[in-house]
Amino acid sequence: MKTGLFIAIFACAGLCACEKPVTDKYEQGSSDSFVVQYWTFDRLEAVAVGPEPRLQLYLRSSPEHRRTYYGVLSDGEELKRAYEAKCTEHGDRGYPFVFTYGPGPNMVPNSFPDKDFRSIEVVSDTDFDEVHPAGTRLDDVMMFCSASPWRFIRSRYVEQGEWNAGVPAEVYRYFGTVLPYDTEWKSCYHPVYGKVSELTTDDLTLLGGDDGGRRMGMIGVLTFLARPDRAATHTLTVTLTSVDGERYSACAAVALE
Structure with a gap:
């Protein structure tokens, strides 16, 4: 499984009232870790x-x-x-990083959700084909696309991402574009893509790093690898299970032909 996610200098994250205030001009900060900030969430x-x-x-x-x-x-x-504990959990130490943040809130680079995941499940309420009747998982006919710096961090900041012609278009569309001055950082992220049924915890670690608010908390994209036997509107239920066992579910209606 290939993994990855690109790093942009200005990643959306934001500061709450308890954070150091951001003025109307850019300021500089520094850290000893690749991840500068974590954020909490409670739904998908x-x-x-x-x-x-x-x-x-x-x-x-x-x-x-x-x-x-x-x-x-x-x-x-x-x-x-709490931040130090997360850095220790990811082995994210020894990466001298001087960064720019601001102006305004939600402009802190390398900001990630504070939970990693071990699996994704996708279920439809409608028959997909003979092998996938209503209520069964569609994990083997769907692909997950994202990017992550986890392999870069795990390798002690050595293993760089490969953004070549083999990377699916959906990965490039949402996670493979960077501003000109961020190009040097792109190699820190690895593309993540593959059948949902084949994803591992390593593929689902440190998802959702933002780039100045363009994705606003988006951690990935699901696409279809096959078409159903007949046209119908499917209500899909997607469930993410975190490494600590928490489950987050969401539904969406999709018209398939």
């Missing part, structure tokens, strides 16, 4: 887009959940300890 959202149906997956915060950001810019000791 699936959005169907395009004439060739695909599902964009987003990690969101419900009105009852106050999203918390914690990282190298945090002022509170509890938030700093």
Whole structure:
């Protein structure tokens, strides 16, 4: 399985009231880790887009959940300890990083959701074909596309991502474009793509790094590798299971022909 995700200097993340305030000009910060900031979430959202149906997956915060950001810019000791623990968990130490953040909120680079995942499941409420009647998993006929710096971090910041002609168009469309001044960072992210049924925990670690707000919490895209036996509207239920056993589900209606 190939894995990856590109790094852009200005990745959307944002600062809550407990974070160091960001002024109307760019400022500089520094860290000893690749990941500068983590953020919390409590729900999954699936959005169907395009004439060739695909599902964009987003990690969101419900009105009852106050999203918390914690990282190298945090002022509170509890938030700093939480950030240090996540860096230790990922073995993310020894990467001198001087970064620019701002202006305004949600402009902190290398910001990621604070949970990794071990599996994705996709189920339809409608018959897909003889092998996939209603209620059965479609994991073997769907592909997940994303990118992640996990292999780069795990290799002690040595193993670079390969963005070649073999990378699916959906990976490039959402995760493979960078601003000119960010080109040097692209190699830190590895493309992630493959059948949902073949994904591993390594493929689903450190998803969702943002690039200045363009993706707004999107961690990946699901596409179809096959077509159903007949045209119908399918309500798909997507479930993400985190490494600590938490399950996040979302539904979306998709018209398939």
